[in-house]
Amino acid sequence: xxxxxxxxxxxxxxxxxxxxxxxxxxxxxxxxxxxxxxxxxxxxxxxxxxxxxxxxxxxxxxxxxxxxxxxxxxxxxxxxxxxxxxxxxxxxxxxxxxxxxxxxxxxxxxxxxxxxxxxxxxxxxxxxxxxxxxxxxxxxxxxxxxxxxxxxxxxxxxxxxxxxxxxxxxxxxxxxxxxxxxxxxxxxxxxxxxxxxxxxxxxxxxxxxxxxxxxxxxxxxxxxxxxxxxxxxxxxxxxxxxxxxxxxxxxxxxxxxxxxxxxxxxxxxxxxxxxxxxxxxxxxxxxxxxxxxxxxxxxxxxxxxxxxxxxxxxxxxxxxxxxxxxxxxxxxxxxxxxxxxxxxxxxxxxxxxxxxxxxxxxxxxxxxxxxxxxxxxxxxxxxxxxxxxxxxxxxxxxxxxxxxxxxxxxxxxxxxxxxxxxxxxxxxxxxxxxxxxxxxxxxxxxxxxxxxxxxxxxxxxxxxxxxxxxxxxxxxxxxxxxxxxxxxxxxxxxxxxxxxxxxxxxxxxxxxxxxxxxxxxxxxxxxxxxxxxxxxxxxxxxxxxxxxxxxxxxxxxxxxxxxxxxxxxxxxxxxxxxxxxxxxxxxxxxxxxxxxxxxxxxxxxxxxxxxxxxxxxxxxxxxxxxxxxxxxxxxxxxxxxxxxxxxxxxxxxxxxxxxxxxxxxxxxxxxxxxxxxxxxxxxxxxxxxxxxxxxxxxxxxxxxxxxxxxxxxxxxx
Amino acid sequence: xxxxxxxxxxxxxxxxxxxxxxxxxxxxxxxxxxxxxxxxxxxxxxxxxxxxxxxxxxxxxxxxxxxxxxxxxxxxxxxxxxxxxxxxxxxxxxxxxxxxxxxxxxxxxxxxxxxxxxxxxxxxxxxxxxxxx
Numbered sequence: 076x077x078x079x080x081x082x083x084x085x086x087x088x089x090x091x092x093x094x095x096x097x098x099x100x101x102x103x104x105x106x107x108x109x110x111x112x113x114x115x116x117x118x119x120x121x122x123x124x125x126x127x128x129x130x131x132x133x134x135x136x137x138x139x140x141x142x143x144x145x146x147x148x149x150x151x152x153x154x155x156x157x158x159x160x161x162x163x164x165x166x167x168x169x170x171x172x173x174x175x176x177x178x179x180x181x182x183x184x185x186x187x188x189x190x191x192x193x194x195x196x197x198x199x200x201x202x203x204x205x206x207x208x209x210x211x212x213x214x215x216x217x218x219x220x221x222x223x224x225x226x227x228x229x230x231x232x233x234x235x236x237x238x239x240x241x242x243x244x245x246x247x248x249x250x251x252x253x254x255x256x257x258x259x260x261x262x263x264x265x266x267x268x269x270x271x272x273x274x275x276x277x278x279x280x281x282x283x284x285x286x287x288x289x290x291x292x293x294x295x296x297x298x299x300x301x302x303x304x305x306x307x308x309x310x311x312x313x314x315x316x317x318x319x320x321x322x323x324x325x326x327x328x329x330x331x332x333x334x335x336x337x338x339x340x341x342x343x344x345x346x347x348x349x350x351x352x353x354x355x356x357x358x359x360x361x362x363x364x365x366x367x368x369x370x371x372x373x374x375x376x377x378x379x380x381x382x383x384x385x386x387x388x389x390x391x392x393x394x395x396x397x398x399x400x401x402x403x404x405x406x407x408x409x410x411x412x413x414x415x416x417x418x419x420x421x422x423x424x425x426x427x428x429x430x431x432x433x434x435x436x437x438x439x440x441x442x443x444x445x446x447x448x449x450x451x452x453x454x455x456x457x458x459x460x461x462x463x464x465x466x467x468x469x470x471x472x473x474x475x476x477x478x479x480x481x482x483x484x485x486x487x488x489x490x491x492x493x494x495x496x497x498x499x500x501x502x503x504x505x506x507x508x509x510x511x512x513x514x515x516x517x518x519x520x521x522x523x524x525x526x527x528x529x530x531x532x533x534x535x536x537x538x539x540x541x542x543x544x545x546x547x548x549x550x551x552x553x554x555x556x557x558x559x560x561x562x563x564x565x566x567x568x569x570x571x572x573x574x575x576x577x578x579x580x581x582x583x584x585x586x587x588x589x590x591x592x593x594x595x596x597x598x599x600x601x602x603x604x605x606x607x608x609x610x611x612x613x614x615x616x617x618x619x620x621x622x623x624x625x626x627x628x629x630x631x632x633x634x635x636x637x638x639x640x641x642x643x644x645x646x647x648x649x650x651x652x653x654x655x656x657x658x659x660x661x662x663x664x665x666x667x668x669x670x671x672x673x674x675x676x677x678x679x680x681x682x683x684x685x686x687x688x689x690x691x692x693x694x695x696x697x698x699x700x701x702x703x704x705x706x707x708x709x710x711x712x713x714x715x716x717x718x719x720x721x722x723x724x725x726x727x728x729x730x731x732x733x734x735x736x737x738x739x740x741x742x743x744x745x746x747x748x749x750x751x752x753x754x755x756x757x758x759x760x761x762x763x764x765x766x767x768x769x770x771x772x773x774x775x776x777x778x779x780x781x782x783x784x785x786x787x788x789x790x791x792x
Numbered sequence: 793x794x795x796x797x798x799x800x801x802x803x804x805x806x807x808x809x810x811x812x813x814x815x816x817x818x819x820x821x822x823x824x825x826x827x828x829x830x831x832x833x834x835x836x837x838x839x840x841x842x843x844x845x846x847x848x849x850x851x852x853x854x855x856x857x858x859x860x861x862x863x864x865x866x867x868x869x870x871x872x873x874x875x876x877x878x879x880x881x882x883x884x885x886x887x888x889x890x891x892x893x894x895x896x897x898x899x900x901x902x903x904x905x906x907x908x909x910x911x912x913x914x915x916x917x918x919x920x921x922x923x924x925x
Contacts, residue, residue, distance in 0.1 A: 702880055
């Protein structure tokens with residue numbers, strides 16, 4: 076267990092079975108919650124992963140009846156019983172003023188007064204909104220400290236804290252007399268306090284923001300340096316934070332699913348504690364300078380550990396980017412194709428008694444602070460599931476379930492994750508007619524009636540083939556991303572991702588008909604630039620840790636040539652292998668018709684003057700695409716888009732013909748996008764049809780433009 | 793010796809019909825700051841590779857490439873027929889003009905790359921900039 080990727084692979088095995096393990100373990104009396112992380116022996120971290128089973132107090136196993144003992148393994152993976160840390164909010168002090176503003180410094184809103192530390196926390200880092208404005212990121216319970224929590228006070232009029240617009244200062248907001256303020260940096264823009272989040276942003280005042288921009292401290296955190304982006308928290312990894320209270324401290328990530336959605340961090344030996352009052356809002360930074368979490372709590376029992384939100388949901392909730400990184404694909408670790416938001420294990424919660432059970436159990440682990448509401452909500456979902464699954468599947472253990480593409484569906488392909496073996500299972504198909512058909516191999520097999528397929532984000536139908544419920548089908552009529560779950564006896568036993576990919580084309584530049592005449596020839600040209608946006612957009616991401624199908628890089632097979640037998644097609648005898656240089660590709664088909672009533676002959680014209688040539692019969696063939704220099708085919712470097720340009724051209728030599736002769740050449744095109752899936756090429760867009768009709772007439776001894784046309788259609792062939 | 797073998801392999805790749813091999817060879821010669829094979833590659837067809845070779849010469853930044861780029865522009869000054877062929881040909885001329893401007897340290901004012909007279913004027917300026925001492 077030496078490399079991060081190795082740990083991620085092992086960690087994913089636990090995450091894959093997490094929901095199932097929670098279902099089993101929460102049945103045991105005394106089990107408060109379950110996490111995934113490091114095993115501990117005598118308070119020391121050992122380099123082994125385990126389901127961390129949190130209890131209120133440890134009891135000698137010999138004193139417990141066998142049915143009440145935590146088994147050494149669940150779902151074939153080891154467990155570790157730990158006393159649950161009691162979380163308290165950290166909110167205290169620091170006093171230095173930092174200008175230009177940067178992360179790691181104290182912040183306090185205008186609800187507090189005086190030269191004390193009440194209500195103070197930390198600006199984790201500075202970040203940017205999509206409009207480029209600069210905000211400070213901190214914890215909600217810091218930004219909203221001292222504001223009322225009431226019905227109608229939250230965003231959109233819902234229940235919440237009335238703190239949007241509340242002024243904040245660094246190190247603390249000071250109001251003097253009736254009109255003067257000191258240290259003000261901005262006002263609260265967004266604040267979220269949910270089951271998984273405790274985060275807020277403060278929009279910087281223009282003068283503070285300008286100072287940050289000029290000084291280049293946008294991505295700077297005191298004592299840490301320049302942030303490089305965001306990433307997923309990884310078990311055993313060393314992280315650091317700079318908080319207003321305890322300064323720079325370092326720790327080890329020991330649980331990435333603490334309370335089902337949080338990061339738990341132990342301090343390294345050199346640090347008596349990882350965090351304390353006043354550090355709330357600090358960002359958790361990994362060795363590469365990437366933010367993995369947002370600190371909001373500390374462990375009350377030991378007074379040393381830190382608890383943080385995963386950074387992915389924070390970015391989504393606040394709409395910010397850190398060091399230019401939007402963290403696409405980052406989230407709370409989830410089983411190989413789901414997310415924690417995809418719901419609890421077991422049958423869909425319908426038991427009305429479950430909420431009562433969860434509230435009573437969570438109250439034992441929480442104080443009356445706002446954080447206790449968070450913990451309560453979080454446990455509620457888990458308890459709900461265990462409660463309801465208890466009655467329906469009390470002794471059920473998942474068999475091995477492995478989804479694959481049904482042989483009846485040759486157009487769907489299993490594509491490796493960008494995270495390799497640590498990533499989820501991804502099936503990809505191109506948008507088109509018919510259905511994607513999946514099949515679940517189950518060992519030992521189970522009766523059809525016990526198998527249920529469900530999809531988050533769209534529809535799935537089972538059976539997909541005949542009456543076989545081992546199969547399911549999904550329409551490929553439109554681009555989509557679905558999280559598919561396969562339940563056996565109501566328990567989620569396998570998840571996977573399904574992607575139907577397409578692209579939407581548009582014109583980004585138009586070049587009108589441009590004739591030019593010289594003594595030798597008359598030349599006419601026109602052209603377009605095209606852009607195709609890959610759909611769904613989430614399939615393209617450069618965020619570290621993004622778990623998406625790996626369709627990056629060069630194509631493995633060349634795109635196809637014109638089919639044998641397609642004789643009256645331009646370029647039917649030429650290689651089109653150079654037409655793609657990536658797995659994503661913009662291509663073009665071409666047909667033309669020539670009307671040459673004067674019988675002009677130009678030996679250099681070749682096929683261009685053949686009277687009538689058709690489009691290729693195969694939709695994926697780009698018979699006007701033998702090179703890639705006129706394309707940008709890497710959507711990962713181009714915001715999810717791939718582009719092309721074309722400037723068709725025709726000329727007539729002045730030596731040809733006599734006055735009054737005409738020449739008409741109609742070039743028609745279909746610009747389209749295609750993708751290579753597991754070595755197979757598929758068209759993924761409608762044709763963006765366009766045309767150029769070159770019209771010449773000879774007059775006064777020279778060829779002239781005779782009303783040539785460029786248009787975005789295929790009319791008039 | 794090993795380097796020489798690799799060099800020969802890359803020369804072969806530079807002239808291969810497989811565009812990807814040719815692009816790899818261009819990268820090799822850019823990385824080793826060897827303009828001569830790229831200058832030679834400008835004299836044969838395959839506009840995909842020629843564009844890459846011209847960009848490679850720009851990256852190396854060796855002014856000795858200027859005469860070869862002038863030769864290329866002079867030879868390719870006429871427009872060509874077609875769709876992608878015409879586009880690639882236009883890109884080749886645009887890239888060559890940009891590279892020549894970069895190497896010569898002056899802007900070569902060509903508003904229309906299909907205008908043979910403008911191209912010839914640019915060629916004259918390039919040659920003047922690299923007149924033998």
